[in-house]
Amino acid sequence: MERSKRQKQRKVLLMGRSGAGKSSMRSIIFSNYVAKDVRRLGATVDVEHSNIRFMGNLMLNLWDCGGQDSFVESYLSNQRSHVFTSVAVMIFVFDISSREAAADMLSFASTIRALYEFSPSSKIFVLIHKMDLVPADQKARVFQQKAIDVRTTCEDEGFQSQQVDFWATSIWDQSLYKAWTQVIYFLVPNASAIEDMLRRLANLLDARELILYERTTCLVVTHITRDAEQRNPYNDRFERISSILKTHKHSMAKHTGTMASEVSFAELQIKTGDFMFFITRLTENTNLAVVMPSDEASFNAARVNVQLARREFSHLDIVEKKGKDAQRQ
Amino acid sequence: TGRLPNGRHAGSKPRLMLMGQKRSGKSSISSVVFHKMPPSETLYLETTTAIQSRSLHSFMDFQVAELPGHLDYFNPEFDQASIFGDIGALIWVIDAQDEYLDAINQLNSTIIYLSTTYPAINIEIFVHKVDGLSEDYKNDTFRDIIQRVQDELSDAGYENPPVSFYQTSIYNHTIFEAISKVIQKLIPQLPALESLLNSLCSSCRIEKAFLFDIPSKIYVATDTSPTDTSSYEVCSDYIDVIVDLEEIYGWDRSVENGYPMEERDETGNGDSESLVTMEKKGHNYLYLKEINRYLALICLMGEDSPAEKKVLIDYNVGVFQEAIEKIFPRNDR
Ligand SMILES: Nc1nc2c(ncn2[C@@H]2O[C@H](COP(=O)(O)OP(=O)(O)OP(=O)(O)O)[C@@H](O)[C@H]2O)c(=O)[nH]1
Numbered sequence: 060m061e062r063s064k065r066q067k068q069r070k071v072l073l074m075g076r077s078g079a080g081k082s083s084m085r086s087i088i089f090s091n092y093v094a095k096d097v098r099r100l101g102a103t104v105d106v107e108h109s110n111i112r113f114m115g116n117l118m119l120n121l122w123d124c125g126g127q128d129s130f131v132e133s134y135l136s137n138q139r140s141h142v143f144t145s146v147a148v149m150i151f152v153f154d155i156s157s158r159e160a161a162a163d164m165l166s167f168a169s170t171i172r173a174l175y176e177f178s179p180s181s182k183i184f185v186l187i188h189k190m191d192l193v194p195a196d197q198k199a200r201v202f203q204q205k206a207i208d209v210r211t212t213c214e215d216e217g218f219q220s221q222q223v224d225f226w227a228t229s230i231w232d233q234s235l236y237k238a239w240t241q242v243i244y245f246l247v248p249n250a251s252a253i254e255d256m257l258r259r260l261a262n263l264l265d266a267r268e269l270i271l272y273e274r275t276t277c278l279v280v281t282h283i284t285r286d287a288e289q290r291n292p293y294n295d296r297f298e299r300i301s302s303i304l305k306t307h308k309h310s311m312a313k314h315t316g317t318m319a320s321e322v323s324f325a326e327l328q329i330k331t332g333d334f335m336f337f338i339t340r341l342t343e344n345t346n347l348a349v350v351m352p353s354d355e356a357s358f359n360a361a362r363v364n365v366q367l368a369r370r371e372f373s374h375l376d377i378v379e380k381k382g383k384d385a386q387r388q
Numbered sequence: 389t390g391r392l393p394n395g396r397h398a399g400s401k402p403r404l405m406l407m408g409q410k411r412s413g414k415s416s417i418s419s420v421v422f423h424k425m426p427p428s429e430t431l432y433l434e435t436t437t438a439i440q441s442r443s444l445h446s447f448m449d450f451q452v453a454e455l456p457g458h459l460d461y462f463n464p465e466f467d468q469a470s471i472f473g474d475i476g477a478l479i480w481v482i483d484a485q486d487e488y489l490d491a492i493n494q495l496n497s498t499i500i501y502l503s504t505t506y507p508a509i510n511i512e513i514f515v516h517k518v519d520g521l522s523e524d525y526k527n528d529t530f531r532d533i534i535q536r537v538q539d540e541l542s543d544a545g546y547e548n549p550p551v552s553f554y555q556t557s558i559y560n561h562t563i564f565e566a567i568s569k570v571i572q573k574l575i576p577q578l579p580a581l582e583s584l585l586n587s588l589c590s591s592c593r594i595e596k597a598f599l600f601d602i603p604s605k606i607y608v609a610t611d612t613s614p615t616d617t618s619s620y621e622v623c624s625d626y627i628d629v630i631v632d633l634e635e636i637y638g639w640d641r642s643v644e645n646g647y648p649m650e651e652r653d654e655t656g657n658g659d660s661e662s663l664v665t666m667e668k669k670g671h672n673y674l675y676l677k678e679i680n681r682y683l684a685l686i687c688l689m690g691e692d693s694p695a696e697k698k699v700l701i702d703y704n705v706g707v708f709q710e711a712i713e714k715i716f717p718r719n720d721r
């Protein structure tokens with residue numbers, strides 16, 4: 060009871076027309092599906108709720124809203140206040156390969172009209188999805204054009220431009236992780252406090268980079284990059300590692316004959332002549348990846364220090380509240 | 389047993405020849421296995437119309453050639469010696485999702501021809517595209533194809549031709565496993581490698597050890613304990629983890645606006661070591677050690693704590709590494 064009081068419930072609506080790919084992405088991020096498994100999913104009937112505990116005190120309350128027209132009509136009429144009240148984030152998914160672009164946009168407009176009515180300060184993440192179906196040389200243009208159209212609609216309905224973010228996604232690459240990482244970062248109530256502590260830890264270890272991952276989803280919570288590592292040419296490395304970790308988890312699960320949700324490594328380490336890397340549990344819900352220079356002694360010291368830092372972080376995971384939360388409202 | 393390929397260039401470059409009817413999947417196999425093409429992109433491959441041959445630079449250089457389905461290679465104008473003269477293995481691809489009777493007739497005449505003219509060629513039959521088939525149907529088809537080939541050959545008086553069968557698909561690990569087995573037969577050093585791996589396993593209590601070719605994820609050898617697909621899969625997947633992380637953090641720090649190191653392409657610099665331990669008791673843990681630029685040793689370990697026997701492992705792997713350098717002296721370090 061005490062615990063649940065401190066938990067921060069955040070309501071997230073996942074909407075978009077039927078077949079847009081909502082349940083596909085939810086299953087991959089939260090239910091350990093791999094991209095080729097999503098063909099097994101049927102159309103969502105009404106709303107499917109899932110509660111996902113994140114970083115100790117964030118409870119993500121995800122509403123996957125089936126997108127067939129009859130359901131949407133009911134969200135907009137008799138269920139209107141029930142669905143659109145106290146929404147923190149709405150994720151709206153557009154299928155870029157849809158043949159009904161005009162109808163998609165109309166449906167979007169009436170949806171955000173309802174959202175503005177009940178949760179005018181909510182944040183909207185627009186995911187322009189199935190980008191794998193667009194030829195490589197047209198991706199940027201197609202995405203830009205769609206984003207401009209959608210932004211216009213948002214502004215017409217009263218949303219400020221900083222309330223709306225756009226992401227190009229596909230279940231077939233790490234772009235999905237990139238978009239969802241932004242959503243999570245927006246929702247984690249104590250992100251700046253976590254960052255402060257991580258920065259101190261990074262200085263203590265003299266690490267090149269620290270990355271904090273949520274354990275079940277493998278989404279990045281935040282990262283600290285120091286010194287030369289800031290020139291790392293792979294800007295998409297955080298979500299690439301998410302995807303690598305997730306794939307590894309599936310592979311280990313298949314090998315041990317268990318569910319992907321049940322396998323987790325105690326530690327994964329790599330030592331090369333250029334860098335040393337390890338990833339291990341930091342708190343109940345997080346893994347910490349540490350990138351160090353190639354030096355055996357400081358690598359071993361870093362492993363010990365991360366062990367020691369666990370207690371301090373687990374503290375933060377549970378009791379951190381009020382002050383910081385208020386800032387992010 | 390590593391039989392030496394016969395023919396003019398014997399011993400220099402093991403050569404694989406992919407044959408089979410049009411659209412059976414030859415180009416897909418060679419693109420996915422040797423050029424890292426994602427399986428879904430093979431839908432856009434053009435039909436092979438001319439003999440294509442590619443050289444691969446890996447732990448040992450080998451060649452992969454494709455013979456288009458419609459060529460009449462028994463036509464006297466065809467330079468058979470230059471085609472079959474120096475191949476080590478012929479991979480015949482049969483599309484299991486299609487009518488295969490014609491393919492089998494062609495295959496049988498090829499086998500009969502080759503086993504008289506070039507008896508040292510291994511004939512490897514890939515019953516391919518089995519991903520689309522139900523488990524029962526798949527096994528029936530496989531048995532049916534084996535039966536038809538063997539019956540016809542024995543009718544023609546060939547009792548034990550050098551023929552092996554595999555079920556394969558580019559959408560999973562089966563194609564990599566099958567190609568691994570085909571290539572292993574062409575490596576004369578195989579028995580030596582196996583005995584090295586065996587002794588490594590017993591001295592460090594390793595459950596299963598594979599020697600992988602990193603770029604292709606083909607395994608060159610494994611210890612002689614029974615091999616199951618699951619062990620191969622988990623080790624092969626683990627290579628991706630290491631190669632990807634090495635790419636991400638192995639960028640060249642000496643240059644402004646760092647660039648990935650060029651000369652090592654995706655294979656690391658040949659001295660990486662990696663270990664994964666699991667939280668749950670009873671789950672294997674994984675150990676990887678790059679032996680040189682191309683080869684990596686990957687081991688599945690038992691339950692006992694890795695920390696305690698790390699010294700033992702380091703020592704024995706060091707010995708193993710030296711022995712490998714003697715077996716494959718050419719080595720781009
Ligand atoms: N090419 C491609 N197909 C995708 C992608 N994401 C999802 N799909 C396909 O889109 C189809 C519909 O996906 P769902 O996730 O069930 O759609 P939904 O939005 O939940 O639909 P409703 O539940 O009816 O609202 C499935 O066949 C997926 O395989 C993607 O990124 N690329």
Ligand SMILES: Nc1nc2c(ncn2[C@@H]2O[C@H](COP(=O)(O)OP(=O)(O)O)[C@@H](O)[C@H]2O)c(=O)[nH]1
Binds near residue numbers: 411416
């Ligand atoms: N389902 C399935 N399709 C495959 C497989 N391998 C190849 N294909 C498909 O078969 C078609 C023909 O393949 P291709 O390699 O061009 O055949 P080739 O003419 O023998 O070189 C392509 O559309 C491939 O995508 C497989 O393992 N499973």
Ligand SMILES: [Mg+2]
Binds near residue numbers: 081082083101125126
């Ligand atoms: Mg759905």
